[in-house]
Amino acid sequence: MTEIQNPILDVQGLEKHFGGITAIGGLDMRVGEGITGLIGPNGAGKTTFFNCVTGALTPDAGRVAFADGDITGKRPSAVAQEGLVRTFQIPRELPEMTVRENLQLAPRGQSGERLAQAWLRGDEFADDERRVREKAAEMAEFLEIDHVLDAKAGTLSGGQRKLLELARVLLTEPDMILLDEPLAGVNPTLEQKILDRIHDLESQGYSFLFIEHDIDVIMETCERVVVMHQGQVLTSGEPADVKSDDRVIEAYLGEEV
Structure with a gap:
C-alpha cells in the first residue's frame, strides 16, 4: 500500500455503525490531487464512506480533514463551502x-x-x-x-441527468468532487463524453474520487486506486499494482484480470 504524502482529503479512524452492523470500521484513507478510483464489492462501504465524508451521515468516530481543515460531522452545505462536493448514484435534479x-x-x-x-x-x-x-x-x-x-x-435521459448533476456540482467551484457511479446506466457515447470531461477538468486543477464498478474504466481513467473491503481499505496504489495484487484478484476481479 502506498501513502499520499500531501493529501487533500485525509480520513483517519472513520467508523459508522447501523445497529449491530459495522459499515465502516476504523477506516484510514488519504486522497491526493488528480483522479483516484475507489472500488470494492457491493456492501464494501463506499457510498457510506462518501456520506460520512460529505456530511449526509455523521460518523460515529474518526476525523475527516479536507485541505487542512477539520470537516468531521459538518452539514453538507458547510462541507460544500469548504470546496468538497459529491454526486449521487441517482441524480437529484429538480x-x-x-x-x-x-x-x-x-x-x-x-x-x-x-x-x-x-x-x-x-x-x-x-x-x-x-x-x-x-x-x-x-x-x-x-x-x-x-x-x-x-x-x-x-x-432528460439518464446520461443527460448525470451531466446536469456534474454541471451543478462544478458551478459551486469545488476543489474536489466525489463521483458516486457517474457512469451507471449511461450509454457508451455519453459515458465517453463524461470521462473526457473529467480528464479536461483534471487538467484545469480539479481533483476527483471516483466510485465505479467497471474495473477497466477505473484502471484506464485513474492515476491511483483505493480498494475497500468490509468497511476498510484493503490496499491502494497505482492501477497496475492494484490490479496485480493477489488479494484484489481473489476478492474482486477474479478471472477478468
Whole structure:
C-alpha cells in the first residue's frame, strides 16, 4: 500500500455503525490531487464512506480533514463551502424546473441569497444575476447539454441527468468532487463524453474520487486506486499494482484480470 504524502482529503479512524452492523470500521484513507478510483464489492462501504465524508451521515468516530481543515460531522452545505462536493448514484435534479434553472441555482454566494440584497435588487443584484446566467450557459456548453437548456430536467435521459448533476456540482467551484457511479446506466457515447470531461477538468486543477464498478474504466481513467473491503481499505496504489495484487484478484476481479 502506498501513502499520499500531501493529501487533500485525509480520513483517519472513520467508523459508522447501523445497529449491530459495522459499515465502516476504523477506516484510514488519504486522497491526493488528480483522479483516484475507489472500488470494492457491493456492501464494501463506499457510498457510506462518501456520506460520512460529505456530511449526509455523521460518523460515529474518526476525523475527516479536507485541505487542512477539520470537516468531521459538518452539514453538507458547510462541507460544500469548504470546496468538497459529491454526486449521487441517482441524480437529484429538480425535475419540474428547466435545465437552465437547475444550473442557475447552483453557484454559491449569490446576492439574492442574502435577504437585504433580495429587497434592494440594485446594480450588484443585476450584475450577479447576469454572471450566474453566463456561467450556467458556459457550463452547459462545456458539458454539451446546452441544447436542452430550456427542457424540463425531468425529461432528460439518464446520461443527460448525470451531466446536469456534474454541471451543478462544478458551478459551486469545488476543489474536489466525489463521483458516486457517474457512469451507471449511461450509454457508451455519453459515458465517453463524461470521462473526457473529467480528464479536461483534471487538467484545469480539479481533483476527483471516483466510485465505479467497471474495473477497466477505473484502471484506464485513474492515476491511483483505493480498494475497500468490509468497511476498510484493503490496499491502494497505482492501477497496475492494484490490479496485480493477489488479494484484489481473489476478492474482486477474479478471472477478468
